[in-house]
Structures are given as C-alpha cells and as structure tokens.
C-alpha cells in the first residue's frame with residue numbers, strides 16, 4: 088500500500104482502501120484532519136510526505152500464542168513473548184481519543200483494529216522489546232496500557248532491527264494512568280539511516296493524583312517522530328524528558344501537547360538535544376492550561392548543542408494559558424560546546440574526540456542520571472557510545 | 481640539554497602582537513620564576529607553550545626535549561609531559577572530577593605504554609595526595625571545578641600535576657587566592673615534584689611563594705619580552721623598586 092493514496096479520498100473510497108467500515112468514527116476523524124503534509128502544524132519540521140509516498144508491503148497480522156519469557160517481545164507488531172502472570176492479550180480498543188491532534192493516531196487505529204493490551208498489575212517492572220525484521224513493509228500496531236491504582240509500574244522500551252531497509256513503523260500507545268499511581272515509561276532507541284522510519288503516536292490520560300514519567304533517549308540517525316497528547320486531571324503530575332543525539336541525516340524528535348484540565352496539576356518537560364552532521368532535531372511542544380486547571384504548575388525547557396554547522400534544531404516550547412492562578416516557565420537555548428572547556432580537557436592529555444564526548448555526555452547527563460535503574464542507565468550510555476563512535480568513522 | 485627552549489617567539493592574540501621576540505630556556509631540575517606587570521604577556525606565554533587556540537605564533541620556535549612542538553595538538557603536548565596550571569581553571573559541570581582525572585592519568589599511561597589504572601588503584605594513588613593538599617573527599621566526587629572556591633581550584637590543579645607527573649610544569653599564578661595553609665600545602669606538592677630533572681616555570685606577582693619554592697632564576701617579562709634574568713636576589717629589588725627600575729639587558 089501507498090499511504091499517500093488516502094489523501095483527498097472520499098469516505099467510501101478510503102474505507103474500501105483500508106478495508107474498514109465507512110461509518111468508522113476514526114476514519115471520519117482521519118479524513119477531517121487530513122493526512123499529514125508539510126502544511127500541517129505538527130509535521131512542519133518532519134519530511135513526512137517522503138515516507139507516505141513510498142509503496143509498502145502490508146503484513147498479515149495473525150496473532151499466535153504468546154510464549155513465556157522474561158520480557159514482552161513484539162516482532163513486526165505481533166507479541167511473541169510475555170512474562171508469566173502478566174496480562175498481555177489482543178482486544179478491540181474501546182477507548183479511542185476522538186480529539187487527538189494527530190491524523191496518524193487515527194490511521195494507526197484504523198490499520199490495527201485489534202490492539203495489544205497490557206495490564207500492569209501491582210508494582211511491576213517490565214521490558215518491552217520491539218523487533219523489526221521485514222524490509223519495505225508497513226508495520227503497524229497499537230498498544231493499550233493501563234496500570235493499577237496506588238501502584239508503581241515501570242516500562243522499559245527498546246527497539247531492534249537487523250538488516251532491514253525502507254520500512255515504515257506506525258505504532259503508539261493509549262495509556263491510562265490510574266488514580267494515585269505512578270507509571271514510568273523509559274524508551275531508548277538507536278536508529279540507523281535507511282533501516283526503518285517511525286511515526287509513534289501516543290495518547291496518555293492521567294487520572295486524579297496520577298503520576299507519569301516519560302523519558303525518551305533517541306540516538307543515531309534515521310527518521311523518527313514521536314507525537315503525544317497527555318491530559319492531566321486534578322493533582323496529576325507528568326515529568327517528560329527527551330534526549331536527542333543525532334548524526335548523519337537524521338530527522339527526529341518530539342511533538343507533544345500536554346493539556347492541564349484539573350486543578351493543581353503539574354507538568355514538567357525538558358529536552359536536551361545534541362545535533363551532529365546534517366541533522367534536524369525537533370522539539371515542538373505545547374503545554375495548554377485550561378480554564379478548569381487553577382493552581383497549575385507548568386515548566387518547559389529545551390537546550391540544544393550543535394556540533395556541526397549543518398545541524399538545525401527546531402525548538403518550539405509553547406505555553407497556552409487561560410488562567411491567572413498558576414506557576415509557569417519556558418525557555419529554549421541553542422549553542423556550541425564551550426571551547427574553553429574543550430581546551431582544558433585536551434590540555435590534560437585527553438584526545439579531542441574523547442574530550443568532546445565527555446562534554447556532550449555532561450550535557451546529556453542530567454537526563455541520563457534521572458534513570459534510577461542502574462542497569463538501564465548503563466544500557467542508555469552504551470547505546471549513546473555506539474551512536475557516538477559509530478559516527479566517528 | 482635544555483628541557484624547553486623558546487626562541488624569538490612572536491605571538492598574536494587576535495590582531496594584537498603580545499609576545500614580541502621572546503627568548504627563554506628552561507633547564508632540567510631548575511625553578512624559573514617569571515615576574516612582570518599586569519598585561520605583560522605572562523599568561524600568553526604559558527598558553528603559547530601548551531598550544532591554546534587563542535594564540536597564533538607568527539615567528540620563532542618552541543622546542544621541547546629538542547623537538548619543535550608548534551605543530552603538536554594540545555593533547556599531544558600534554559601526553560609528552562607539558563603541564564600548565566591555569567591562572568583561571570574552567571568549571572565543567574556534569575564532568576565528574578575523579579572520572580576526568582582517571583581519564584587523564586590513563587591517557588598518559590597508555591601513551592607511555594603502561595597499564596591503565598582501574599578505579600581502585602586510581603583512588604589509592606589519589607588518596608595520598610588529597611590529604612596532603614588538604615582537599616575534602618567530596619571535592620573529587622563533584623563536577624570538575626564547579627562551585628570550587630579560588631583556592632580549591634588551585635589545589636585541584638596541583639592534584640592533577642601530582643597525578644600526571646609531567647616533566648615541564650608551568651604554574652600561572654598558583655599562589656593567587658591561596659590562604660597561608662593552602663600556600664604551604666601547594667608548595668609542598670610542588671617541591672615533591674623536584675627530582676633534578678623536571679623544569680618549573682613559576683609565574684607570580686609575589687615573593688611569598690618563592691620563600692617556599694626556591695627559584696634558581698628570576699626572569700622579568702615586560703611588553704612581550706624577557707628583559708632581564710638574574711638570581712633570586714632580584715626579587716628584593718623588584719619588591720622595593722617595581723618594574724619601572726628594570727632596564728632591558730643588551
């Protein structure tokens with residue numbers, strides 16, 4: 088299939104093309120918003136058309152029985168392994184967000200009538216490994232994730248692909264964070280040029296007194312955009328952090344809308360971006376505080392270091408505020424490595440490549456060190472090294 | 481053989497010529513003190529020796545152990561044994577002090593074909609000096625120089641010198657901002673490094689440190705040149721009469 092063919096189609100034609108019912112509300116939404124293009128707000132920095140114009144092989148999704156394993160393993164959109172006693176199953180998505188900003192959220196849902204449901208019971212840590220093995224394929228799947236009230240759960244996500252080319256992955260979460268609970272989602276993703284491109288479209292709903300911690304560590308090259316919408320109920324709290332280390336021709340980043348609906352809700356969002364090569368980093372993030380969200384706190388910040396003259400950071404932190412009773416800040420800076428610091432390290436016998444890496448890591452460390460799980464922290468650092476030194480050759 | 485020979489060096493910072501035909505030779509095992517008015521070019525000289533990017537050498541040569549170093553990268557000069565204690569050490573938030581120092585020590589060991597030190601060996605080695613320098617243990621676990629007081633930064637420079645064991649040691653105003661105890665500790669560290677082979681270049685405005693580190697030569701640097709070289713008796717004259725009284729030697 089060629090996703091671009093959905094553009095400007097009538098409801099019935101699009102329904103035929105996708106093999107879905109023409110009365111589907113998701114299809115109506117998709118056509119109302121329209122496929123993403125350079126003209127859409129959310130995709131203005133990301134060359135999405137290039138991806139949608141390709142022809143992809145579509146895959147058959149035949150769920151097979153899930154084997155017992157230490158982690159949740161999803162291969163080309165199909166769950167193959169899950170820990171014993173963990174509820175991982177296929178179901179219809181009953182609670183789609185009908186006001187999401189992202190058309191790809193709806194396309195994803197239309198292409199994946201059955202979603203992977205993960206119910207996190209109790210205090211749990213779980214790893215989710217995504218594997219991609221098919222070239223020229225459109226891999227699409229969606230996950231519905233929920234946790235239990237009063238519980239703390241953590242999800243570590245990683246992505247793996249070997250020797251594939253020109254695949255497009257559409258995936259995303261619908262996340263329901265229960266009252267008085269904490270859900271931490273940590274993602275690390277090293278991508279290569281030409282392997283697979285990704286558009287990940289998420290939706291998070293934070294109930295009263297719910298806490299969500301979202302950390303993404305995106306390194307390497309390739310095309311990847313994560314888009315998320317998060318809604319905060321009374322006393323809900325979200326802490327979002329995004330690290331980008333990009334090289335070669337990468338175009339990657341985050342587009343987000345965090346919406347404060349309930350009083351006393353808190354959001355903080357921090358982006359650290361290190362751009363090498365001919366790359367484009369994206370941090371296009373809106374925090375919206377609605378009338379109903381008095382006594383809100385909202386802080387947002389983006390910092391970028393450009394290691395190459397050809398690199399470009401599209402950094403757009405934005406606050407949209409409809410009330411007076413709140414505490415809010417936002418800021419954005421872009422700069423280079425400090426030559427004085429670099430010289431100091433070199434004057435002690437540390438090679439320039441190494442000295443640069445030390446400074447780059449120092450810049451990234453505030454985010455990396457927030458990962459309290461020591462092993463995961465090591466994984467992130469190793470991935471970073473791989474991307475960093477891979478680029479040196 | 482001289483350890484370091486600076487021959488007719490002219491050097492610019494930006495458009496401005498700061499060093500104007502400077503000659504100086506450091507002898508093995510000797511302490512050379514450099515004194516001179518503010519803005520004379522003392523720090524520029526030290527930056528020139530270590531290959532700082534601010535400085536452009538337009539004429540002359542610098543030889544270390546007989547070889548010109550002007551084309552060498554700063555890290556190569558360091559690995560070969562040239563060390564500068566900066567007048568204003570830079571703060572580097574996010575780079576752990578101990579980690580940095582171990583990287584530096586191991587880079588040097590590797591360069592010399594020695595085994596690298598593991599974390600435990602490194603700590604053992606470093607502990608010897610921490611106490612001597614009166615450095616609190618937390619200073620080594622903090623970010624490099626971040627939030628260090630002036631005196632703490634200088635002690636940290638001396639710690640690096642002791643760990644790296646360089647052959648040419650340039651100390652740019654190591655004594656400024658030090659209290660009496662710190663001055664004594666730092667001087668003790670420097671004196672420990674004297675082995676009859678290493679050369680020292682001590683840039684200072686005050687005679688006090690020279691009571692601890694006995695200089696063999698005093699050089700007066702003025703307007704980008706060494707205008708006089710004498711024994712330690714010159715210090716008293718300078719203190720008394722200032723730099724105005726010094727005439728350039730023929």
Ligand SMILES: Nc1ncnc2c1ncn2[C@@H]1O[C@H](COP(=O)(O)OP(=O)(O)OP(=O)(O)O)[C@@H](O)[C@H]1O
Nearest residue numbers: 493494498516517518519520521522523524525534
């Ligand atoms: N980065 C720079 N840009 C412009 N001028 C500079 C720079 N660094 C030094 N200079 C100038 O070069 C001259 C020599 O400076 P230098 O720091 O070498 O003096 P100094 O002898 O070390 O003085 P002090 O005793 O005050 O430390 C001064 O006039 C100074 O203003």
Ligand SMILES: [Mg+2]
Nearest residue numbers: 522523524567
């Ligand atoms: Mg100076």
